[in-house]
Amino acid sequence: MKETIFDVLVYLFEHYIDVGDEQVMEQxxxxxxxxxxxxxxxxxxxxxxxxxxxxxxxxTAIENYLGQSxxxxxSPEERQRFDVDAQGFLLFLEQAGIIDSSRRELIxxxxxxxxxxxxxxxxxxxxxxxxxxSQAGMEGHYSQMEELVYGxxxxxxx
Numbered sequence: 001m002k003e004t005i006f007d008v009l010v011y012l013f014e015h016y017i018d019v020g021d022e023q024v025m026e027q028x029x030x031x032x033x034x035x036x037x038x039x040x041x042x043x044x045x046x047x048x049x050x051x052x053x054x055x056x057x058x059x060t061a062i063e064n065y066l067g068q069s070x071x072x073x074x075s076p077e078e079r080q081r082f083d084v085d086a087q088g089f090l091l092f093l094e095q096a097g098i099i100d101s102s103r104r105e106l107i108x109x110x111x112x113x114x115x116x117x118x119x120x121x122x123x124x125x126x127x128x129x130x131x132x133x134s135q136a137g138m139e140g141h142y143s144q145m146e147e148l149v150y151g152x153x154x155x156x157x158x
Contacts, residue, residue, distance in 0.1 A: 008047035089121045125149045
């Protein structure tokens with residue numbers, strides 16, 4: 001049995017991301033398939049809630065990418081949950097222009113909502129991918145993030 005919301009979300013993304021509009025599944029059928037795949041009902045329901053919250057968050061225009069720079073100070077709770085590499089990876093994504101400060105905040109919000117005790121680079125990669133996928137006009141940034149998730153490019157803090 002799979003153990004976290006993160007596992008459910010990654011499974012969903014990997015198995016259903018390329019499903020065309022004509023094949024979009026009804027949530028009840030999708031839930032049945034996830035339960036058959038070994039996920040607990042509690043985590044499946046929480047993953048659906050996580051996705052609903054992601055799609056209901058406000059979308060900020062791409063204009064945020066122009067000339068915006070800010071320093072992010074993590075709250076004590078965030079510092080406990082985001083390991084140093086995860087914090088560094090978020091900074092890397094922002095400095096590389098893959099995300100802006102608005103998307104960074106969405107990623108932090110959605111990562112914190114996973115409920116996992118420690119959030120690693122792997123968590124951040126997937127959450128960033130899902131956030132960018134969920135927003136219109138972010139296709140190029142999504143492609144860059146997809147390369148980081150599926151490519152063989154390791155991220156190391158120096």
